[in-house]
Amino acid sequence: MSIYDDSPIVREYYERGFSSACPIIDMHGHLGPLPGAYLPAASLPAMKKHLARAGIRRIVCCPHLALLGDLDRGNTLMQDTIDNDPELFLGYWVINPNLKSSLLHAIRDFENSRGFVGFKFLPDYHQQVLDAGGYDPILEYANAKRLPILIHTWGWSAYNGVQHVATIAEKYPDAVLIMGHAGYGDWKSAVQAASTYSNVFLELTAVYVAHDFAMFPAGSGTPLPAHSVLQVNGIIEYMVENASSRKILYGTDLPWYSPHFAAGAVLFARISDDARMDILFRNAERLLAGSF
Secondary structure, X not given: OOOOOOOHHHHHHHHHOOOOOOOEEEEXXXXXXXXXXXOOOOOHHHHHHHHHHOOEEEEEEEXXXXXXXXXXXXXXXXXXXXXXXXXXXXXXXEEOXXXXXXXXXXXXXXXXXXXXXXXXXXXXXXXXXXXXXXXXXXXXXXXXXXXXXXXXXXXXXXXXXXXXXXXXXXXXXXXXXXXXXXXXXXXXXXXXXXXXXXOEXXXXXXXXXXXXXXXOOOHHHOOOOHHHHOXXXXXXXXXXXXXXXXXXXXXXXXXXXXXXXXXXXXXXXXXXXXXXXXHHHHHHHHHHOOOO
C-alpha cells in the first residue's frame, strides 16, 4: 500500500474510509449556508453524511448566521441543532463585541444553554482587536470556568495575530485558547506560543491547504509574506516536533473543507499513531472534559 503499512490506523482508513480504533472529534465546524458561497455540504443532511462517512464522532460548531448575520437567531439555531442531535453536535456561543447588548447577556444565555462548550471569537471579520478589551468580560468568565474559546487567528493580522493570542494567554492562563487556523502562515510564532503557554492549542483548519488572499482587503485577507503563502507541506510534522502532538486539534471548517482530506493530512503526516490519536480525538476529549 505505502510506507505506512505499519500503521493499523492508516491501513483501516485506507481500506474503510474511517477507523473504529481512532474516531475523530472535529473542533471547528460551522452550520448552515452562507449567502454568496457555494457550499454543497451546508444542509444538515449533507453535513451528517460527510461526518458519518469520515468517522467523525462529534463536531463543535457555530452557525454562519451567528458569525456574519443575526447573532441571537444564529445561537438559537445552534441550540436547536444540539437539542435534536446531542450525541453528534456541540456548540460554541458566538460573541461579537460590536453588539454591546448581546455581549452583556451572553454569559447569562450561555449558562442557560445546553451542549455549548465555550465561545467563538471572530476578531478579523468583526474588526475587533483581540487583546484590546472588547472581549475581556468573556475572557474573564472563560478563565474562571476553564472554558474553551475558538479564536479565528491569521498570521500577521492586525486583529488576531499570534501576538494578540500570546497577550491574552498570559493574562488569562486558565482560559483554553484554541487558535483556529493556527495563526495561518506565521507557523513559527504559533508553534512557539503553543509550546510556551499551557492553555494555547493549534487547530488545523486551513493548515492543510495553501492560500493566497493577497487580493482580499480585510479579514483573512491579511497579506502574507511571499515565502509563507504556499509552505504547508510538513507543517503538521513541524508542529508535532516543536509543540508536541498534545497541543494540536483536528478541525475542518465543515462545510468549507472536506473532513476526509483533513483526516488524510493527519494520517499521512510522518508522525506516530500515538500522535495521530492525540490530534484526531484524544486532545479534544481532554479539553471537553475540562482538562489541559
